[in-house]
Amino acid sequence: MDEFALIERFFASRVADRADIRLGIGDDAAVTRCDSDTELVIATDTIVEGTHFLPGTSAHAIGHRCLAVNLSDLAAMGAEPRWCTLSLTMPDVDPDWVDAFANGFFALAERYGVALIGGDTVRGSLAVTVTVHGCVAPGAAIRRGGARAGDLIYVTGVPGQAAAGLRVLRGPTAGIAADAVEKFTYPEPRVAEGLGLRGLATAMIDVSDGLAVDTTRLLAASELGATLELGKLPLDAVGADDALALALTGGDDYELCFCIPPECEAELVRRSAGWACQVTRIGATRPEREITWLWEGRPCDAGGAGFEHFPARP
Amino acid sequence: MDEFALIERFFASRVADRADIRLGIGDDAAVTRCDSDTELVIATDTIVEGTHFLPGTSAHAIGHRCLAVNLSDLAAMGAEPRWCTLSLTMPDVDPDWVDAFANGFFALAERYGVALIGGDTVRGSLAVTVTVHGCVAPGAAIRRGGARAGDLIYVTGVPGQAAAGLRVLRGPTAGIAADAVEKFTYPEPRVAEGLGLRGLATAMIDVSDGLAVDTTRLLAASELGATLELGKLPLDAVGADDALALALTGGDDYELCFCIPPECEAELVRRSAGWACQVTRIGATRPEREITWLWEGRPCDAGGAGFEHFPARP
Numbered sequence: 001m002d003e004f005a006l007i008e009r010f011f012a013s014r015v016a017d018r019a020d021i022r023l024g025i026g027d028d029a030a031v032t033r034c035d036s037d038t039e040l041v042i043a044t045d046t047i048v049e050g051t052h053f054l055p056g057t058s059a060h061a062i063g064h065r066c067l068a069v070n071l072s073d074l075a076a077m078g079a080e081p082r083w084c085t086l087s088l089t090m091p092d093v094d095p096d097w098v099d100a101f102a103n104g105f106f107a108l109a110e111r112y113g114v115a116l117i118g119g120d121t122v123r124g125s126l127a128v129t130v131t132v133h134g135c136v137a138p139g140a141a142i143r144r145g146g147a148r149a150g151d152l153i154y155v156t157g158v159p160g161q162a163a164a165g166l167r168v169l170r171g172p173t174a175g176i177a178a179d180a181v182e183k184f185t186y187p188e189p190r191v192a193e194g195l196g197l198r199g200l201a202t203a204m205i206d207v208s209d210g211l212a213v214d215t216t217r218l219l220a221a222s223e224l225g226a227t228l229e230l231g232k233l234p235l236d237a238v239g240a241d242d243a244l245a246l247a248l249t250g251g252d253d254y255e256l257c258f259c260i261p262p263e264c265e266a267e268l269v270r271r272s273a274g275w276a277c278q279v280t281r282i283g284a285t286r287p288e289r290e291i292t293w294l295w296e297g298r299p300c301d302a303g304g305a306g307f308e309h310f311p312a313r314p
Numbered sequence: 315m316d317e318f319a320l321i322e323r324f325f326a327s328r329v330a331d332r333a334d335i336r337l338g339i340g341d342d343a344a345v346t347r348c349d350s351d352t353e354l355v356i357a358t359d360t361i362v363e364g365t366h367f368l369p370g371t372s373a374h375a376i377g378h379r380c381l382a383v384n385l386s387d388l389a390a391m392g393a394e395p396r397w398c399t400l401s402l403t404m405p406d407v408d409p410d411w412v413d414a415f416a417n418g419f420f421a422l423a424e425r426y427g428v429a430l431i432g433g434d435t436v437r438g439s440l441a442v443t444v445t446v447h448g449c450v451a452p453g454a455a456i457r458r459g460g461a462r463a464g465d466l467i468y469v470t471g472v473p474g475q476a477a478a479g480l481r482v483l484r485g486p487t488a489g490i491a492a493d494a495v496e497k498f499t500y501p502e503p504r505v506a507e508g509l510g511l512r513g514l515a516t517a518m519i520d521v522s523d524g525l526a527v528d529t530t531r532l533l534a535a536s537e538l539g540a541t542l543e544l545g546k547l548p549l550d551a552v553g554a555d556d557a558l559a560l561a562l563t564g565g566d567d568y569e570l571c572f573c574i575p576p577e578c579e580a581e582l583v584r585r586s587a588g589w590a591c592q593v594t595r596i597g598a599t600r601p602e603r604e605i606t607w608l609w610e611g612r613p614c615d616a617g618g619a620g621f622e623h624f625p626a627r628p
Contacts, residue, residue: 022353022453022455023455023457026535027391027457027458027459027535028357028386028387028388028390028391028458028518028519028520029355029356029357029387029388029390029391029393029446029448029455030355030356030357031353031354031355031356031391031450031455032353032354032356033353033354033452034348034352034353034354035350036349036350038348039336039345039346039347039348040345040346040347040348040354041343041344041345042343042344042345042346042397042399042431042432042447043342043343043344043399043432044399044400044401044432044433044434044443044445045401045434046401046403046434046436046438046443047436048403048436048437048438049438050438051436051437051438052436072342073342073343074342074343076342076343077341077342077343077345079343083356085356085357085358085445086358087358087359087360087443089360089362089441117356118356118357118358119358120358120359120360120443122360122361122362122365122366122441123362123365124362124363124364124365124439124441125438125439125441127403127436127438127439127441129358129360129401129434129443131358131399131445132343133356134343136345138347139336141336141337141343141345143337143341144341144342145341204342205342206342221340221341
């Protein structure tokens with residue numbers, strides 16, 4: 001089966017019908033329409049075997065993951081997903097593999113109403129690049145750099161759980177719940193939560209490289225410091241002895257870290273009541289550029305390789 | 315040097331300033347603005363070492379190529395380039411290599427006013443994916459499927475010349491001009507020509523897989539047949555004994571094949587006077603779905619592996 005037959009069979013036939021798509025797959029390019037009262041939000045991410053997923057990962061999970069990590073970027077901007085392109089590089093063309101990949105990809109795409117509008121399939125080492133397009137009202141994109149001093153800092157879900165799941169996949173491990181593996185293998189982009197934070201969050205980032213580095217990025221962009229209470233994190237749900245280290249540096253969480261003004265806390269409680277994940281207040285920003293991580297009331301080092309400095313969970 | 319320092323050093327500092335970019339590199343996603351009187355044109359292509367360029371190709375040429383092949387897709391829609399994203403997968407981070415790559419990439423990007431708005435750098439086998447965004451007036455994108463029976467068929471430049479250049483790169487070859495190597499190594503997307511064909515061309519495709527298959531795709535999309543006079547092609551400029559086979563199946567030309575109504579021929583002559591490349595009328599469409607390839611007045615087989623049926627050039 002050649003490349004074009006492959007595209008036709010597995011992808012073009014499953015393209016979603018959206019009124020804002022003038023021309024989908026099958027020409028030199030796609031043509032879409034953007035309302036005058038919206039701005040476009042565009043993100044791209046590549047996942048590579050061995051770096052972003054383990055060799056032997058199911059095609060279905062890879063299909064899910066390549067889109068999920070991109071939708072997570074849109075979520076972190078408070079953007080509504082619209083369209084995506086897919087570039088699929090494979091060492092050979094196995095129709096069963098591609099079928100399973102497409103099933104994983106489209107199951108997620110359909111859940112969030114994002115339409116595949118173009119792509120490329122080429123021969124090479126397994127890698128997938130997705131570019132996603134979403135929209136926001138003009139000026140409404142939630143950036144990393146919008147937090148103000150005194151804003152409260154929150155994180156969705158259970159940071160560290162994905163890293164715990166990865167550990168299970170790598171070998172025998174006790175004490176980690178089965179849903180951690182699911183959390184690593186099928187990360188759920190916080191699209192609804194990101195949309196729910198429009199007009200409320202002053203700054204937001206998706207937590208993909210660990211809470212420590214991503215929170216630091218948000219604060220750096222906002223030119224602020226913060227005091228963070230690590231004991232607030234839902235570490236019991238991670239289920240690992242070193243849950244705190246996993247939360248801070250494990251990566252692959254695809255949760256949202258965001259700030260809101262302190263007077264908006266009740267509104268956040270109201271909005272988050274219907275969310276599929278918990279939301280945890282972990283600290284507050286402050287004007288000095290210093291970040292203080294507290295554990296049981298005492299400052300500790302959450303930077304870089306400093307995690308051996310943390311006490312193990314009792 | 316880590317991934318983020320790399321991006322900052324080579325890419326973020328060179329981002330073009332465009333009024334329609336609200337937020338460029340450095341957040342979870344980019345934010346752009348689209349006028350209400352335009353439609354978006356989006357294309358994506360991946361190039362992989364060994365498939366799309368020879369091992370040992372200079373980083374500068376790879377940087378040029380990954381964008382050129384994408385701009386060629388926009389050109390084939392008659393779209394004006396605006397923004398792009400870049401995903402760069404490399405086995406290791408060599409600052410000199412990345413610097414040369416960026417120089418090749420931005421030299422072309424700046425020539426066409428296309429701004430880099432986001433991307434990703436990951437570790438893996440060398441591969442580059444670019445997604446380009448352009449714009450057209452509503453309904454003005456030039457599709458493959460718009461030709462009408464009786465339209466004249468044209469091609470830009472010298473199809474086959476890039477394949478001749480590739481042959482030179484692969485080993486000692488006589489008779490092929492040095493500019494063929496340049497043509498293969500630095501394909502020039504026909505952006506100005508594509509824009510110049512707005513309101514004139516009824517159908518267009520970029521010739522990347524050889525004139526035979528790409529012309530066939532255009533005609534299939536337009537639900538038409540054609541009579542094509544292969545002797546009209548500028549084969550002498552290819553400089554190879556088998557110039558015709560190279561033109562029909564060589565690939566990598568990134569020329570434009572397009573149709574115009576017969577009454578518009580004078581207008582095409584007028585518009586193309588300032589183009590950087592020649593334009594050649596190679597035939598005309600007809601209502602029956604059959605494609606007839608003529609060589610010196612006799613039908614011949616230009617499909618698939620049929621090129622041994624062509625006489626060698628005298």
